[in-house]
Amino acid sequence: MISRRKMAHRCRWRAAMLAKILMLASLASSQFSRAESPHDMLVFLSVEGAEMFAASDPALEQNHIHSIADFLYTYNNDRFRFLAEYIWSNSEDEMERLQAAWVIDDQTTLWFGRFHTISNYWTTEFHHGQYMQTSISRPGLEEWEDESGPMPSHVTGAWFEHEFAMDNQSAFELGLAAGLAPKFEGQQLMPFDVLDPASGHDMAVSARLVYRPDILSLNQVGVTISHNDIAVVSDSNPALTDLNAIRQVTLGLFTNWKWDKWRLSSNWVYFDIDMQYISGTVNDEFFLGYVQAEYEVSEDWTVFGRTEFGDSEDDSIYLSLLPAVVAHRQMLGLRWDFADKHGLTLELADTSQQANVVGHESFKEARLQWSTVFR
Secondary structure (H helix, E strand, C coil): CHHHHHHHHHHHHHHHHHHHHHHHHHHHHHHCCCCCCCEEEEEEEEEEEEEEECCCCHHHCEEEEEEEEEEEEEEECCCEEEEEEEEEECCCEEEEEEEEEEEEECCEEEEEEEEECCCCHHHHHHCCCHHHCCCCCCCHHHCCHHHCCCCCCEEEEEEEEEEEECCCCCEEEEEEEEEECCEEECCEEECCCCCCCCCCCCEEEEEEEEEECCCCCCCEEEEEEEEEEEEECHHHCHHHCCEEEEEEEEEEEEEEEEECCEEEEEEEEEEEEEEEECCEEEEEEEEEEEEEEEEECCCCEEEEEEEEEEECHHHCHHHHCCCCCEEEEEEEEEEEEECCCEEEEEEEEEEEECCCCCCCEEEEEEEEEEEEEEC
């Protein structure tokens, strides 16, 4: 009876929050015809078909169609900013971001709420908008928490950012964040849900320093560091029975560089993890990284590829708890941008999941996706 009441309460809460988001969307739409409106609304849509074949385990051979609607509302004025993002797909619905900011000055902003982790490069670059990223898939290193990502993608707390503009038109950007970390439940990290708040989440702190040689350019190189205290729901998975908590420290180096018709993006992250068992603490260290290259054949066509790799990840105790995390991938793809803000993307890959400490599970992937954005 109690569980039914909780479920009913959760459904009512989600319905109420969705109604608020739709009201915000309606409000934003009414403002579009006005010049310099502080309101804005973006709707990202995508439909993806994927097939896994030639797998080491026949159970992995499957196909699916995944459709996503991403509603992103923003409000900006001189001293206040607000952002709400809601994801609706055929597999989940979730309040992804809900944050407000005080603009201290032209270079300094202080955010509060649920936001994307600043130590995760891909997330802060592309967010949830599939249309914004060239590829269909995300690197396994930067996959969402609830899709076997190895590090937090969302934090609920406070985020400080400041830009240092230099005399030579270059700039440094500093970000500092602290808040509630995800907890480990089942076979994945579960972020704090603002629509269904629950106890048991510990703290996460992170920092990011980015250098841009041209303040008006997207070219950048940056370093990240994070410390995440991850609570463990021990009874959610037999493999977690004796595990009390996970302490995760990451150190990353990322780049995003575009010259002529080429674009190169990469991220390398070192993980230092303490697995705190009842019998004692076990240290786990490994390295994950990727390099993605893109070439604009013409204004409408882009060829791209990505390689994902690691070091000591095969023997990682922590990664063995995330069997669906991608350990290695060799991928090639082609994207066609057509009409007005529509993209059609084909992606082929040879992929290995971590599976367990004994060995990987490998398979081939073929993905086809249509994506767009409406404003």
